[in-house]
Each structure stands twice: as structure tokens, then as C-alpha cells.
Amino acid sequence: DAGITxxxxxxxxxxxxxxxxxxxxxxxxxxMYWYRQDPGHGLRLIHYSYGVKDTDKGEVSxxxxxxxSKTEDFLLTLESATSSQTSVYFCAxxxxxxxxxxxxxxxxxxxxxxxxx
Amino acid sequence: xxxxxxxxxxxxxxxxxxxTVKCTYSVSGNPxxxxxxxxxxxxxxxxxxxxxxxxxxxxxxxxEAEFNKSQTSFHLKKPSALVSDSALYFCAVxxxxxGGYNKLIFGAGTRLAVHx
Numbered sequence: 001d002a003g004i005t006x007x008x009x010x011x012x013x014x015x016x017x018x019x020x021x022x023x024x025x026x027x028x029x030x031x032m033y034w035y036r037q038d039p040g041h042g043l044r045l046i047h048y049s050y051g052v053k054d055t056d057k058g059e060v061s062x063x064x065x066x067x068x069s070k071t072e073d074f075l076l077t078l079e080s081a082t083s084s085q086t087s088v089y090f091c092a093x094x095x096x097x098x099x100x101x102x103x104x105x106x107x108x109x110x111x112x113x114x115x116x117x
Numbered sequence: 118x119x120x121x122x123x124x125x126x127x128x129x130x131x132x133x134x135x136x137t138v139k140c141t142y143s144v145s146g147n148p149x150x151x152x153x154x155x156x157x158x159x160x161x162x163x164x165x166x167x168x169x170x171x172x173x174x175x176x177x178x179x180x181e182a183e184f185n186k187s188q189t190s191f192h193l194k195k196p197s198a199l200v201s202d203s204a205l206y207f208c209a210v211x212x213x214x215x216g217g218y219n220k221l222i223f224g225a226g227t228r229l230a231v232h233x
Contacts, residue, residue, distance in 0.1 A: 033220070042121075042207055042223035043161075050218055058220065090160060095211065095219065105151065106221055108161040
């Protein structure tokens with residue numbers, strides 16, 4: 001999995017509870033992403049980061065926030081978890097940059113399965 | 118709008134037969150196209166990509182994909198399917214976001230089932 005770990009791998013939580021998912025990479029890559037995977041939707045981008053403290057919203061960012069204080073760590077926080085946020089969350093690194101890296105491949109972590117009751 | 122379509126939810130193939138998993142795309146500018154595979158309870162694994170050049174791209178595990186610009190398609194193929202190829206396959210296209218950065222847009226996925 002290209003030097004990407006995610007923690008926890010499984011999480012069960014209750015509605016209204018804040019949850020933080022962690023992505024850690026050992027590739028020293030500048031670009032990192034959070035996606036969610038839902039049946040019938042493929043993967044959808046939640047937030048991405050193009051450097052330490054530089055983040056931006058993806059297409060499904062409502063209810064989520066991110067932080068990146070170090071190159072290797074990208075945190076995803078569900079501020080107040082809802083049942084609609086039950087999903088599998090994937091972190092990715094690579095690609096995404098401007099013209100110089102547009103050909104780069106994105107590599108994915110193993111995923112975190114989150115169940116919100 | 119930039120998008121990717123995988124028209125088949127599931128493809129069934131007998132072991133040893135050729136397989137095709139279809140993908141069409143809509144993107145402004147040059148298309149950068151990717152195929153990923155997901156085995157149960159695993160992350161996505163990169164198979165192959167088309168950036169430029171030869172329309173037939175070879176990738177991992179004996180897979181290849183044919184880029185067809187006129188049909189805006191990027192179908193995944195393998196000459197002889199294995200039971201171990203059974204998995205969920207995703208096509209993706211690189212698209213622009215604000216600030217000149219790029220993201221991947223994924224299709225909904227196609228489940229490939231290879232029967233002995």
C-alpha cells in the first residue's frame with residue numbers, strides 16, 4: 001500500500017460523536033487526499049492537501065474537516081458524526097499537483113471502515 | 118461536466134475467456150485515465166494508466182487497456198481471465214480543481230466475477 005497506513009481500521013461510533021481518522025505516509029509526498037467509498041458512487045473526494053497547512057475542499061466536504069501539521073500526517077475529522085457518514089474512508093497520496101506532476105499515480109491506503117449508529 | 122461512466126455493475130466471465138470492463142469518460146483537455154482494482158477488504162491497487170502515446174496500455178497482472186479518443190473510452194481487457202481476477206474495478210480520470218490542482222474522478226465501479 002505504498003507506505004500509507006490508516007488508523008483506526010474499523011470504528012463504531014454513535015451519532016453526534018466527533019471522530020478523527022488518521023492517515024500516515026512514509027513517502028514524503030506533498031499531496032494527500034481523503035475519499036469516501038459508497039456503493040453506487042465509487043470514490044468521492046472529501047478534502048485534499050497540497051502541503052503542510054494547505055488544504056481545500058472536495059466534492060463532499062460538508063460535515064468534515066481536515067488538518068495537516070506535518071508532511072506525513074493528514075487527519076480527517078467528522079465534527080458530529082451522522083448515520084450518512086457511515087462509509088469506508090480511504091486516504092491517498094500522489095499526483096494531483098500542477099502540470100509537473102499531473103502524470104503521477106495516486107496510491108491508496110488500506111481504508112477505515114466507519115459505522116455510525 | 119467532467120465524469121466517468123462504467124455502464125456495467127457486474128461482468129461475469131468464465132475462467133480462460135477474455136474479459137472486458139468498460140469505461141467512458143468526459144473531460145475537458147487531455148484525458149489522463151487510470152484503472153484500479155479493489156479486492157475484498159483492501160484498498161485500491163493501481164493497475165495501469167494512459168497519459169499519452171500508444172493507445173494500448175499494458176499494466177499489472179496481465180491487464181491492458183485500450184484508449185479510444187473518438188469514442189471517449191478506456192476499456193480494460195485481459196486475454197484470459199483467472200478466478201483470482203474477481204474483484205471490484207474502478208476507472209478514473211484526472212480532472213482540474215481550483216487553483217490549478219488536479220483530482221481523480223471515479224466511476225461507480227464494476228464487479229468482475231470469474232467463474233471456474
